[in-house]
Amino acid sequence: MPRPIQATIHTQALHHNLQRARAAAPDARVWAVVKANAYGHGIERAFEGLRSADGFALLDLDEAVRVRDLGWRGPILLLEGAFDARDLELCSRLNLWHTVHCQEQIDWLAAHKTHEPHRVFLKLNSGMNRLGFDPDEYRSAWTRLNALPQVDEISLMTHFSDADGPKGVAEAMQLFERVTHDLPGERTVCNSAATLRHAAGLPTDWVRPGIAVYGSAPDFPAHRAADWGLLPGMTLAAKLIAVRAIPAGASVGYGSAFVADKPMRIGTVACGYADGYPRIAPTGTPVLVDGVRSRTLGRVSMDMLCVDLTEIPTAHVGSEVTLWGRAANGAVLSIDEVAASAQTLGYELMCALAQRVPVTTD
Numbered sequence: 001m002p003r004p005i006q007a008t009i010h011t012q013a014l015h016h017n018l019q020r021a022r023a024a025a026p027d028a029r030v031w032a033v034v035k036a037n038a039y040g041h042g043i044e045r046a047f048e049g050l051r052s053a054d055g056f057a058l059l060d061l062d063e064a065v066r067v068r069d070l071g072w073r074g075p076i077l078l079l080e081g082a083f084d085a086r087d088l089e090l091c092s093r094l095n096l097w098h099t100v101h102c103q104e105q106i107d108w109l110a111a112h113k114t115h116e117p118h119r120v121f122l123k124l125n126s127g128m129n130r131l132g133f134d135p136d137e138y139r140s141a142w143t144r145l146n147a148l149p150q151v152d153e154i155s156l157m158t159h160f161s162d163a164d165g166p167k168g169v170a171e172a173m174q175l176f177e178r179v180t181h182d183l184p185g186e187r188t189v190c191n192s193a194a195t196l197r198h199a200a201g202l203p204t205d206w207v208r209p210g211i212a213v214y215g216s217a218p219d220f221p222a223h224r225a226a227d228w229g230l231l232p233g234m235t236l237a238a239k240l241i242a243v244r245a246i247p248a249g250a251s252v253g254y255g256s257a258f259v260a261d262k263p264m265r266i267g268t269v270a271c272g273y274a275d276g277y278p279r280i281a282p283t284g285t286p287v288l289v290d291g292v293r294s295r296t297l298g299r300v301s302m303d304m305l306c307v308d309l310t311e312i313p314t315a316h317v318g319s320e321v322t323l324w325g326r327a328a329n330g331a332v333l334s335i336d337e338v339a340a341s342a343q344t345l346g347y348e349l350m351c352a353l354a355q356r357v358p359v360t361t362d
């Protein structure tokens, strides 16, 4: 028997979550963001659940090729645009729309030979200071692009630094409007947090939800995935491979990091940090055993972790342990809760699912 660990990608949940994003921005078209191999879900596996999107947004050119190989003829947007001049050849060949965020990318376009002019998304730096033209450079960049025969349509884009937090998007949005108000072209401004929290008030022709589509709340713990009506897109489940009773004073795992203060029943689970489970997750990180909520004990090791079975007397070798996602009995453990316990985000956990974990879809 293969080692009892398995990830499952929930096709219906992806579809449902995409519909939630659509409902939050009913007048906008929706890019399903599938960068980082669909946030660890696998582009090919996620595609079926996401094919009702209006387009796919990603940043690796290889991933764009994979989406075209799936037969997708609709829009594909490269969120970081070309990384060098030669990338524009692939954009021409596969009809990829691409972000333009710096002068070098305009230089490459100006030198690019193509029969089909490109659609580009001109990015404004609205405060993140990673990519995009500063407000005082933006309009001259637009004018320069607009004069190029290689460009046929210019859309306007920015990415918010604070859509998930208390600062919100008002200031960045004011800046975007001030700089772009009289420029023609479609607008795209919203990631998941902005789509769910702010889209109703924003003039945006396209939204770009990523994390929400995979069933994680972009603004946890202010909201939980269930508050937004999102369902887990991925379940990571393993089984108990050992069960034992330990007396008060016994320790569990490396470094004796957990010491029982009473007699306990514990289980050993076939999941460790080499599977992508976060090593930093401390004692008390939530898990489901046969769909019943419990907690981890002691340090996570490479191939195993331990859980508390004291309150789950029916648990036995072979019992299902849900590390995140949906248990067989329907109980849900949000990836956001596990991530918060490990001082990270659902984003990082789903992207870090290890290669050695077998994945199926349902």
Ligand SMILES: *Cc1c(COP(=O)(O)O)cnc(C)c1O
Binding pocket: 033, 035, 079, 159, 190, 191, 192, 193, 208, 209, 210, 211, 212, 218
């Ligand atoms: C990743 C990304 C998104 C999606 O962000 P989420 O927080 O996952 O919704 C949207 N826009 C850009 C430019 C991105 O890089």
